[in-house]
Amino acid sequence: MGHETTLKDLARALDLSISTVARALSDHPQISEQTKARVRAAASVSGYVAHSAARAMRRGHSTLIGLIIPDVENEFYGTLAKGLAQCCDQAGFQMLLAITEDDPVSEERQVRALSEARVAGFVVVPSPKPLRATFGLLARGPCVQLIRRLDELAAPWFGIDEEAALREATGHLLGQGHRRIAYVGGSLDLSTGRGRLRGFEQAFEAAGLSVPHHLVRLGRPRRDFASDAFSSLWGQPEQPTAVVTGGARLCAGVLEVLGRMGLKIPADISVVGFGDAPWWYTALTTISLPAREIAIASGEFLLRRIRDGRREADSQNTPVYQAIHRSSLVLRASTAPVGT
Amino acid sequence: MGHETTLKDLARALDLSISTVARALSDHPQISEQTKARVRAAASVSGYVAHSAARAMRRGHSTLIGLIIPDVENEFYGTLAKGLAQCCDQAGFQMLLAITEDDPVSEERQVRALSEARVAGFVVVPSPKPLRATFGLLARGPCVQLIRRLDELAAPWFGIDEEAALREATGHLLGQGHRRIAYVGGSLDLSTGRGRLRGFEQAFEAAGLSVPHHLVRLGRPRRDFASDAFSSLWGQPEQPTAVVTGGARLCAGVLEVLGRMGLKIPADISVVGFGDAPWWYTALTTISLPAREIAIASGEFLLRRIRDGRREADSQNTPVYQAIHRSSLVLRASTAPVGT
DNA sequence: ATTGGTGCCGCAAACGTTTGCGGGGCGCAA
DNA sequence: TTGCGCCCCGCAAACGTTTGCGGCACCAAT
Numbered sequence: 250m251g252h253e254t255t256l257k258d259l260a261r262a263l264d265l266s267i268s269t270v271a272r273a274l275s276d277h278p279q280i281s282e283q284t285k286a287r288v289r290a291a292a293s294v295s296g297y298v299a300h301s302a303a304r305a306m307r308r309g310h311s312t313l314i315g316l317i318i319p320d321v322e323n324e325f326y327g328t329l330a331k332g333l334a335q336c337c338d339q340a341g342f343q344m345l346l347a348i349t350e351d352d353p354v355s356e357e358r359q360v361r362a363l364s365e366a367r368v369a370g371f372v373v374v375p376s377p378k379p380l381r382a383t384f385g386l387l388a389r390g391p392c393v394q395l396i397r398r399l400d401e402l403a404a405p406w407f408g409i410d411e412e413a414a415l416r417e418a419t420g421h422l423l424g425q426g427h428r429r430i431a432y433v434g435g436s437l438d439l440s441t442g443r444g445r446l447r448g449f450e451q452a453f454e455a456a457g458l459s460v461p462h463h464l465v466r467l468g469r470p471r472r473d474f475a476s477d478a479f480s481s482l483w484g485q486p487e488q489p490t491a492v493v494t495g496g497a498r499l500c501a502g503v504l505e506v507l508g509r510m511g512l513k514i515p516a517d518i519s520v521v522g523f524g525d526a527p528w529w530y531t532a533l534t535t536i537s538l539p540a541r542e543i544a545i546a547s548g549e550f551l552l553r554r555i556r557d558g559r560r561e562a563d564s565q566n567t568p569v570y571q572a573i574h575r576s577s578l579v580l581r582a583s584t585a586p587v588g589t
Numbered sequence: 590m591g592h593e594t595t596l597k598d599l600a601r602a603l604d605l606s607i608s609t610v611a612r613a614l615s616d617h618p619q620i621s622e623q624t625k626a627r628v629r630a631a632a633s634v635s636g637y638v639a640h641s642a643a644r645a646m647r648r649g650h651s652t653l654i655g656l657i658i659p660d661v662e663n664e665f666y667g668t669l670a671k672g673l674a675q676c677c678d679q680a681g682f683q684m685l686l687a688i689t690e691d692d693p694v695s696e697e698r699q700v701r702a703l704s705e706a707r708v709a710g711f712v713v714v715p716s717p718k719p720l721r722a723t724f725g726l727l728a729r730g731p732c733v734q735l736i737r738r739l740d741e742l743a744a745p746w747f748g749i750d751e752e753a754a755l756r757e758a759t760g761h762l763l764g765q766g767h768r769r770i771a772y773v774g775g776s777l778d779l780s781t782g783r784g785r786l787r788g789f790e791q792a793f794e795a796a797g798l799s800v801p802h803h804l805v806r807l808g809r810p811r812r813d814f815a816s817d818a819f820s821s822l823w824g825q826p827e828q829p830t831a832v833v834t835g836g837a838r839l840c841a842g843v844l845e846v847l848g849r850m851g852l853k854i855p856a857d858i859s860v861v862g863f864g865d866a867p868w869w870y871t872a873l874t875t876i877s878l879p880a881r882e883i884a885i886a887s888g889e890f891l892l893r894r895i896r897d898g899r900r901e902a903d904s905q906n907t908p909v910y911q912a913i914h915r916s917s918l919v920l921r922a923s924t925a926p927v928g929t
Numbered sequence: 930a931t932t933g934g935t936g937c938c939g940c941a942a943a944c945g946t947t948t949g950c951g952g953g954g955c956g957c958a959a
Numbered sequence: 960t961t962g963c964g965c966c967c968c969g970c971a972a973a974c975g976t977t978t979g980c981g982g983c984a985c986c987a988a989t
Contacts, residue, residue, distance in 0.1 A: 253729075255945055266969045271947065279967065296725060301705040302642040302651065303945035306974045311642065313706075316686075321674070322667045330670075331661050334688045338695070343702050346656075346686045348674045355678070362683055365641040366653075385636060389593075508871045526866070531848045595975055606939045611977065619937060643975035646944045 315363035332544025405570035411444030419452035434495025475502025497524035655703035672884025745910035751784030759792035774835025815842025837864035
């Protein structure tokens with residue numbers, strides 16, 4: 250007791266060499282079946298558990314993947330984390346999770362910790378403005394960025410066609426005759442916020458209409474911002490007949506204030522939501538995001554690149570890869586033709 | 590390039606010994622300030638990053654914590670994971686995340702992987718029936734179990750007073766004059782399911798009423814089960830006037846089918862929800878769970894125990910600790926006196 | 930001039946694996 | 960008896976740290 254069984258212990262007990270025990274446990278062909286059986290039995294009864302750090306040190310690479318996300322309470326990132334975790338598990342990797350809360354300092358600290366753990370690769374949803382050092386750290390291993398795209402980060406990107414997503418949502422409302430359409434979205438310091446606003450605008454442009462910029466509110470993707478933003482929109486002389494949301498928490502904030510104000514959906518106002526929280530108001534027309542698909546695709550991509558990187562030398566001169574996934578607009582009862 | 594900088598490299602470049610470089614970087618008192626400055630400068634320009642696996646190997650312990658949960662898409666576990674991650678980060682630990690989906694085989698495999706990584710401790714929300722081997726693995730390090738309590742697992746438990754939670758919710762409805770109160774809850778193979786049902790029963794007993802067992806439906810904690818269960822309850826001759834839910838996903842399922850059936854809350858039926866998904870129907874009376882508090886409390890407990898364990902020998906003969914957190918019933922508009 | 934003390938640093942072992950290389954033992958043919 | 964080949968297995972180095980111990984140089988006190 251008080252001592253973890255090692256190969257040395259097994260070797261001594263079986264009167265074999267350490268190397269033979271090691272090879273037996275890894276099913277090496279040059280070890281007799283009889284010996285393998287003896288070793289396996291001894292390992293089992295002694296409760297031997299391999300020491301992956303020692304193995305990683307000797308082999309020169311670990312089986313760790315670092316996932317860096319802003320928040321895991323958020324349903325969307327939760328789905329991302331789950332998909333990645335399952336990819337990792339399936340491939341024999343383990344997942345180190347870092348939550349940044351979009352704080353660049355915390356981000357740098359945790360990315361450094363992951364680097365020290367010598368992760369085999371990074372999956373990162375970067376903060377809006379990472380510290381300079383963070384980029385250097387992330388460049389130490391294969392890396393993919395998800396959802397948000399940073400030009401400074403020369404890493405493959407897996408994300409959503411944000412423009413199309415909002416173009417479709419807004420177009421749907423325009424098709425129902427809405428003109429005074431409000432947009433409550435995220436600020437422009439993220440690629441997602443920029444893309445979504447652009448999509449909102451494109452829908453009007455495509456219809457030959459001018460964009461109602463006075464009905465646009467951009468800010469931090471928090472519930473309270475969205476509540477306040479919608480309140481101010483509703484207080485305007487020309488009240489919107491519909492509202493499009495550009496983020497899950499923003500959508501929650503809008504729905505909350507709608508409830509507080511006693512407005513009926515869609516009688517008083519049509520609403521297009523964002524994301525797929527499983528307990529959304531089940532009648533909500535929403536922009537559905539392929540979170541799991543992105544997780545799987547990026548995870549498999551990264552794992553493949555890790556395996557390739559082990560064999561060939563760095564073929565990092567390949568053009569930066571990007572995979573654009575499509576969202577889909579789920580039509581339900583929260584949107585209706587204007588004036589009905 | 591193509592080579593990670595090590596202490597040896599730094600030592601060679603600075604014409605110092607490896608030990609001096611190591612001590613300089615860890616701010617050892619017996620190294621001159623001048624040398625420290627030189628070393629730090631060289632480390633910085635060369636992009637030196639310590640190798641935590643090597644350190645862990647030499648020191649005999651890692652800075653890894655293993656978190657084992659059924660699912661991270663679930664809001665509640667997401668909050669748990671976030672709280673733990675922040676605890677870890679703050680204490681200089683990293684968090685390895687394993688998702689079991691309540692599959693004992695997957696659970697065993699991943700717990701084994703965490704053991705191989707020599708995590709300094711485990712935080713586990715165990716599956717209903719873990720494999721025998723899993724217990725042995727978990728016993729290799731300090732371990733705390735969350736929410737669900739397994740008697741076979743001799744580990745401190747941090748959870749919720751489930752009985753009180755449902756007693757309070759049910760009592761609230763009884764106080765409003767409801768008698769035909771339905772309960773849609775989880776099956777009895779988990780301590781949570783057992784406690785919640787017991788609490789439901791206790792409320793009736795305390796009121797001197799008989800428990801309406803014909804209005805109780807227990808099953809897997811999934812949305813579709815809850816939807817089906819409530820449908821069948823509603824089809825009974827004596828329709829319930831209120832329903833209590835015993836799980837977040839079950840609550841979502843009930844709300845969903847209520848919406849589909851066009852029932853008005855609370856006019857047609859009163860509803861008590863479970864959990865605090867931030868986008869709950871904002872008028873929902875619900876059992877609010879202290880997820881973050883549990884995460885913080887258990888995380889700090891585990892980290893303290895890890896630090897203690899480093900110094901003293903195993904004082905594992907202490908009685909099994911348990912911390913019971915209290916939920917709170919948040920009264921909103923989804924419950925109303927019967928017949929109003 | 931010999932001690933004693935102090936400040937700074939190097940040597941080397943150890944942590945638990947993996948793996949290239951080499952070698953002993955045995956069977957079989959010449 | 961020698962030569963050859965094959966099957967198993969052991970030796971030892973290496974991965975990158977940390978740390979106990981010892982040593983050198985210098986200064987002050989005896």
